[in-house]
Amino acid sequence: MATFYTTFYRIICCALLLLLCRETSARQQEETMPVVMENNLEKEAAGTESVSEDDAQWQQLNALGRHKIQLNTADEATLQSIGLLTPLQISNFLQYRLLLGDLLSIYELQAVPGFEPEVIRRILPYVMVGNDLSPHYTLHDYLHKGDHTFLLRYARPLEKAKGYLHTDSTLPAYRGSPDKLFVRYRYSFPRYISWGVVMEKDAGEALFKGGQQQGFDFYSAHLFIRNFRKIKALALGDYTVNLGQGLLNWQSQAYGKGASVMQVKREGEVLRPYTSPGEFYFFRGAAITLQQQHWEATAFASWRKQDGSTDTLMDEVIAESVISSGYHRTIGEIAKRGLVQLWSAGGNIGYTTPRWQLGGNVISHRFSPALQKAIAPYNQFDFNGRQLSAGSVDYAGSWKNVHLFGEVAASNNGKLAIVQGLLTSVAPSVDISLVYRYYDKAYQSLFAKGFGDGYRTVNENGMYMAVTVKINARCKLDAYADFFRFPWLKYRINAPSYGNDFFVQGSYTPGKKTTLLLRYNYRQSSENILLPDNPLKVPELITTTHLRLQWNWQKNKQLSAKARLEYSSSQSAAGAQQGWLIYLDAGYHFKRIPFTVSGRLSRFQTSSYDSRIYAAESSVLYENAVSQLYGLGWQYYLNVKWKINRRLSGWGRFHQTIYPGADQTGSGNDIIKGDKKTMLQFQLQYLINR
Numbered sequence: 001m002a003t004f005y006t007t008f009y010r011i012i013c014c015a016l017l018l019l020l021c022r023e024t025s026a027r028q029q030e031e032t033m034p035v036v037m038e039n040n041l042e043k044e045a046a047g048t049e050s051v052s053e054d055d056a057q058w059q060q061l062n063a064l065g066r067h068k069i070q071l072n073t074a075d076e077a078t079l080q081s082i083g084l085l086t087p088l089q090i091s092n093f094l095q096y097r098l099l100l101g102d103l104l105s106i107y108e109l110q111a112v113p114g115f116e117p118e119v120i121r122r123i124l125p126y127v128m129v130g131n132d133l134s135p136h137y138t139l140h141d142y143l144h145k146g147d148h149t150f151l152l153r154y155a156r157p158l159e160k161a162k163g164y165l166h167t168d169s170t171l172p173a174y175r176g177s178p179d180k181l182f183v184r185y186r187y188s189f190p191r192y193i194s195w196g197v198v199m200e201k202d203a204g205e206a207l208f209k210g211g212q213q214q215g216f217d218f219y220s221a222h223l224f225i226r227n228f229r230k231i232k233a234l235a236l237g238d239y240t241v242n243l244g245q246g247l248l249n250w251q252s253q254a255y256g257k258g259a260s261v262m263q264v265k266r267e268g269e270v271l272r273p274y275t276s277p278g279e280f281y282f283f284r285g286a287a288i289t290l291q292q293q294h295w296e297a298t299a300f301a302s303w304r305k306q307d308g309s310t311d312t313l314m315d316e317v318i319a320e321s322v323i324s325s326g327y328h329r330t331i332g333e334i335a336k337r338g339l340v341q342l343w344s345a346g347g348n349i350g351y352t353t354p355r356w357q358l359g360g361n362v363i364s365h366r367f368s369p370a371l372q373k374a375i376a377p378y379n380q381f382d383f384n385g386r387q388l389s390a391g392s393v394d395y396a397g398s399w400k401n402v403h404l405f406g407e408v409a410a411s412n413n414g415k416l417a418i419v420q421g422l423l424t425s426v427a428p429s430v431d432i433s434l435v436y437r438y439y440d441k442a443y444q445s446l447f448a449k450g451f452g453d454g455y456r457t458v459n460e461n462g463m464y465m466a467v468t469v470k471i472n473a474r475c476k477l478d479a480y481a482d483f484f485r486f487p488w489l490k491y492r493i494n495a496p497s498y499g500n501d502f503f504v505q506g507s508y509t510p511g512k513k514t515t516l517l518l519r520y521n522y523r524q525s526s527e528n529i530l531l532p533d534n535p536l537k538v539p540e541l542i543t544t545t546h547l548r549l550q551w552n553w554q555k556n557k558q559l560s561a562k563a564r565l566e567y568s569s570s571q572s573a574a575g576a577q578q579g580w581l582i583y584l585d586a587g588y589h590f591k592r593i594p595f596t597v598s599g600r601l602s603r604f605q606t607s608s609y610d611s612r613i614y615a616a617e618s619s620v621l622y623e624n625a626v627s628q629l630y631g632l633g634w635q636y637y638l639n640v641k642w643k644i645n646r647r648l649s650g651w652g653r654f655h656q657t658i659y660p661g662a663d664q665t666g667s668g669n670d671i672i673k674g675d676k677k678t679m680l681q682f683q684l685q686y687l688i689n690r
Contacts, residue, residue: 146189579606
């Protein structure tokens with residue numbers, strides 16, 4: 001182990017020295033995660049019980065903070081890349097610019113319909129108005145006008161979990177140390193070129209020993225070129241593919257139901273570089289997008305080894321499952337590594353006019369060995385076999401103040417998935433969105449992320465209706481109602497079921513420094529429940545309610561604070577569960593020294609796991625952090641950031657959760673004796689730009 005650490009430190013020092021030898025200057029700008037992304041993370045964590053590791057959009061925003069978008073030349077795809085504007089806002093802006101010409105000042109955005117002061121403040125760090133000529137960059141510019149970023153992140157729990165303990169006769173279940181390591185180098189010139197490598201070791205995984213003789217558990221590399229002559233995008237290595245409205249394939253972050261009630265449309269370019277530590281939602285191979293006037297064509301091919309369980313059936317090896325966690329800590333997890341080979345290929349042809357888009361998409365996957373899951377009533381329509389293919393047609397367009405979008409997809413078993421949406425401004429201060437979806441119980445896809453209540457694009461019908469009302473300059477109301485039905489059984493639901501979801505949020509901004517928010521969320525759906533005097537679980541309606549009151553305060557550029565009070569309840573035939581959370585955030589940026597400190601103190605109490613509460617946290621740059629809180633306890637964390645010089649920044653984080661009176665926390669191999677869970681985290685980022 002000592003040899004490894006010596007080698008590792010030499011690699012890090014050499015990389016830093018190479019970057020230090022560059023003579024270009026740097027101007028580092030750190031942006032906190034936008035509120036819309038925080039809300040989406042909380043909602044996704046509540047639905048999947050896991051936190052996404054995809055930080056691509058956050059990286060994109062930070063890069064745009066250094067290379068701002070020129071509003072007078074930006075096209076629809078460029079504006080979509082910000083990820084903070086709705087299709088209506090983008091359509092209104094492009095129409096405004098077409099009718100009235102180039103903007104003379106950034107303040108002219110106030111005249112664009114739908115661009116309230118809050119929207120303008122949100123995008124202001126990433127856009128500019130100036131030279132109205134489109135840039136024409138040479139290959140030399142591609143290679144020298146971008147940013148070099150080197151990031152090193154380290155985390156370790158202070159308490160030892162059960163999986164790291166051994167006895168006189170048994171070895172630890174986890175074959176590696178509790179250290180978590182993440183290293184990323186990336187060169188990026190936004191909208192033009194990107195290349196880099198990613199290396200990650202999860203806690204519990206070995207490093208340069210055991211099942212990880214090659215060092216880190218996960219490696220990723222990419223080269224991505226955009227807008228070079230007729231090549232709109234060229235990807236080598238790891239990349240993501242995002243088609244239509246996500247019914248066929250969508251491997252990037254996608255907004256679902258949540259506080260941003262109008263962001264219901266999947267948007268973005270077909271190909272994107274993959275630069276995150278997640279080990280499942282990406283392709284590995286080559287892809288290209290060519291563009292000629294209004295036409296655009298994409299082709300991609302990928303080959304990957306994926307984790308899975310295999311068995312032998314009638315002298316033939318079969319894959320019983322594909323595993324997406326990416327963990328290789330125990331002997332069992334290591335044994336399942338790379339047992340399933342997946343070949344993927346497909347393409348897209350699109351036709352675009354200033355107001356309308358039409359596209360056709362195809363994709364095909366081939367498994368080796370063939371996939372044959374254990375059949376259960378709820379999954380009997382899932383894909384089994386060697387070859388899975390699907391195709392779709394998608395469209396989007398604007399007519400006056402109405403924006404329409406949709407996709408119709410079919411898998412090779414003939415089953416359909418359909419989503420149709422509409423966004424419109426019915427008045428200067430009122431926007432409405434409607435989304436209908438129909439996903440057949442036997443529709444089959446691997447990487448779909450269609451809009452819906454569930455996180456699988458299958459076995460769901462529903463209608464979503466939302467409205468945003470700007471009551472006056474200080475008050476805004478957002479609301480949605482979603483009615484859904486699951487025609488067939490689901491995991492943990494032993495019968496066809498239905499449900500509804502209602503959301504109302506009011507925000508009041510009495511001044512530039514303060515925002516008050518009140519949110520109410522009511523949801524009713526079914527789940528298997530064990531009732532008294534009944535040995536079998538039966539489907540019963542469960543009603544969950546969340547009520548949130550939040551206060552945000554920005555005194556000046558130095559001092560900010562946030563407080564939240566949240567109540568949750570869960571009611572069913574088995575009884576009622578309740579919970580609450582209260583926390584206070586505060587942050588201070590010192591004026592005379594490049595040092596920032598922030599933290600949170602939380603108190604929570606819930607009757608059980610059913611009334612749990614999710615809360616997004618402020619962490620080190622580019623880390624998605626969401627707490628899942630249940631039981632009785634305290635939680636607090638302290639973050640510090642030191643901008644050591646123009647190029648080098650460092651972060652530190654201390655995070656602890658205390659469950660008073662508890663003998664242990666966690667479950668399985670992650671059980672910790674005692675009433676505390678503590679995490680230490682450190683991060684360094686070295687950035688060079690022109």
